[in-house]
Amino acid sequence: MENPVGVFDSGVGGLTVLRELASALPSERFVYLGDTARVPYGGKSAETVTRYAIEIANHLIRTRDIKLLVVACNTASSLALPVLRKIYKIPVVGMVDPCVRRAAALPEKRTIGVIGTLGTVRSEAYEEALRLSIPSARVRSIPCPLLVSLAEEGWTDNAITRAVIAEYLAPFLEDPPDALILGCTHYPVLKGPIREYLGGGTVLIDSAEEAARVVDILLSETQVRREGTPGGVEFLVTDDPERFARVGKGFFGRELPDVGRVAL
Secondary structure: OOOOEEEEEOOOOOHHHHHHHHHHOOOOEEEEEEOOOOOOOOOOOHHHHHHHHHHHHHHHHHHHOOOEEEEOOHHHHHHHHHHHHHHOOOOEEOOHHHHHHHHHOOOOOOEEEEEEOHHHHHHOHHHHHHHHHOOOOEEEEEEOOHHHHHHHOOOOOOHHHHHHHHHHHHHHHHOOOOEEEEEOOOHHHHHHHHHHHHOOOOEEEEHHHHHHHHHHHHHHHOOOOOOOOOOEEEEEEOOOHHHHHHHHHHHHOOOOOOOEEOOO
16 A cells, blocks of 8 residues: 555654654655644643644645554653544554553563653553553653753763763662653663663663554554555654754664655
8 A cells, every 4th residue: 555654743753763663664655744843742731732633643644645643752642642543544553552562561560660751741641551551560650851852962872861861760770660661752862871770670662663563563454554665754844844854863863855844
């Protein structure tokens, strides 16, 4: 099926999800929309984030006829996903459920940590999903908003970044969790210093990797997988394509050609 898979985020963080998707599904076509005019979503209300998500979904469905939508933003996944799934007939994949599924499959899951933006943590979406899937697990969530800025600056492994990680994650050292969910799509680029701080006893659950696995399965189950020739990616933003291309390179892992600008 030639229709593309739609992927959206408030900015560049969702490119970590797109990177995993493109790697796992090289024959698929993707269209990525970064809502850079209204970033960040983390401190906005549920009503506002849901309205933004609907506007983006409408645009991608109307103008690109997408066959599946990936909400590559933990804040939007936490706050808007139920509404999106009610409105649209196409499959909608968020960041929360794939991570919870991975946590539930671990042999050790007595304690689970979650880090994310303030909006994601406030929503308690991960806590609720984990309670349903792993009732016996003890869950602790910590907001880590400064990690987003550090990731976008490209400060993925220096003294400042390590100090901020240590400040945020210090409570986990008292009782290291069996697993830590990286509940923000910016955080995969900080895996190295996070793993170094917590040690090897904690499994890091990457929402980008887990979402790619779910999309792979869904495309097969719904029989809309594109086969044969290599696919490609179209990049769209709502503001400042140049900055998006410059910063996004560090998240996607390569140059972002021909970034287009759209009005929602």
